[in-house]
Amino acid sequence: MANLYAARRRKNTATMVLSLAATAFGLGWLVLILGVLLWEGFSGLSLAVFTEMTPPPGSTGGLLNAIMGSLVLTGLAVLIGTPIGILAGTYMAEYGRHDRLTSVVRFINDILLSAPSIVIGLFIYEVMVYPMGHFSGWAGSVALAVIVIPVVVRTTEDMLTLVPDTLREAAASIGLPRSLMIIRIAYRAAKAGMVTGVLLAVARISGETAPLLFTALNNQFWSSNMNAPVASLPVVIFQFALSPYKDWQALAWTGALIITMAVLALSITARALTTTRKQS
């Protein structure tokens, strides 16, 4: 009997130690990756990174056109994707909460949410780049917008579902039309959560590379023409990191540091927004 107890206790201790080790292992990667990134990224960080264009091999330069390209592509993608996502989420939570369309859309949306992003790139290539005959910044933004939509749909629906029905009933009882009730009451109540959704979507697309490879392509120079190929940080990192030139590799690390810091800042802000909402 005593043997059995001892054996069970040993087994328990062993698993608990293993689970502790597993956690340390998981967190270790985060530390390792961020550590190397900070080390390599900071050593190449200088003012030139933000003021000069991407250089030809062998000379120095910066990432200005790539940073601007990324900002423009991301901004346009959010402008295109957010309204569609919010409206679709509104339908699912406000009008058709229990109808068939909503459950189908929810299922499809969840699949789009984790669909391989490179397939999205192929899709946009087929419907935009190929018919237009050239790569373009527009195609890149639309590809990113397709990734934004499912994220925003999901959070909008979730957040609107959390709004208490008594608020809606109160609005209806003073004769507010349904559309105004949604815009003035429900949106306002769910605002923090919906903003979080948009922030998460921005975090998601700001590091996306695969869908840009054959939509926005890349551009060595400054370009404000969205009808032409546009440079973006992730694609520049991809190209520079795989090149044999030391200067380019150093710039790739710096670019990687910029993206990671932006993404982490966005996710932490998004997280902070939702926690204050929960506490209030």
Next chain:
Amino acid sequence: MQPAGRRDVVDLALQGGAVRAREAVSRSQALARLRLGDVAFRHLTRAAAVMVLLILSGVILSLVIGSLPAIREFGLGFLFSERWNPVTEKFGAMAPIYGTIVTSLIAMLIAVPIGLMIAMFLTELCPQWLRRPIGTAIELLAGIPSIIYGIWGLFVFAPFLQETLQPFLITVFGEIPVLSSLFAGPPYGIGTLTAGLILAIMVLPFITSISRDVFDAVPPVLKEAAYGLGCTTWEVVRFVVLPYTRVGVIGGIMLGLGRALGETMAVTFVIGNAHRISASVLAPGTTISATIANEFTEAVGDLYTSSLILLGLILFVITFFVLAAARYMLSRINKRIG
């Protein structure tokens, strides 16, 4: 003295009387406008919801149309051919499909047990005040863009493996009959194993956070009953928590698998992009997504492009079914808990 508010009300009432005649018309106009806005908004939201469906059908349709030339040329043989020769325009998907499955398998073999262990630690063992920070840190790992894993894998992880783990595996398994072919060849650093390990790090947070969520949803009374019987923590997890959450955990694993199958950038950096199937996991290989990322912009000729799109279609179909199964299972566990 009269309160200010009261006088306002009286004023409004007087005004109302004066403009009543005009108001009858404008009120019905205003109501009509509101009704119109209401209907328009309703249809607008509905159209946006339908748009989500259109995007998915658009993806499938465009991929099918784009891959028609390749389907016509190679037929079903595309799936079973290992050839990939842009010069003679002979293409087959066997090597990328094999690479995709092997790298994902390696990733899942490592990430599933570790992910479940971390989830167990977070729900059963970890002190309350530490749960949130650790959970957040693990989720931050999920937020790091895949290109970062790629550049890190290429410059840090692959050289590290080349010097440590890979020579170790070669010497340890070199003498054992079956395993020796699995770990044969020189340690390149980059290759199938490296890609699998990077994928493991990438899907770990997904599996962890979903398992933690479903573990957390187990009714405390069940666990308390088991503890009351004298079960150890491990026995509670093994015989109460895991059976109760099995569907959800499998759903989480499938979701991670879906990610691993479709992951592009991290793999492209470290897999080596070689179109061949080799028994050794140390050898360079390729995956569907890495092939597309590497070759699509350089593909010349309709057949080459079309073959790459067909690869994309195959990847999409595989991940679609994996993700659909994952969502189905997760919705089942949610129904049970909710």
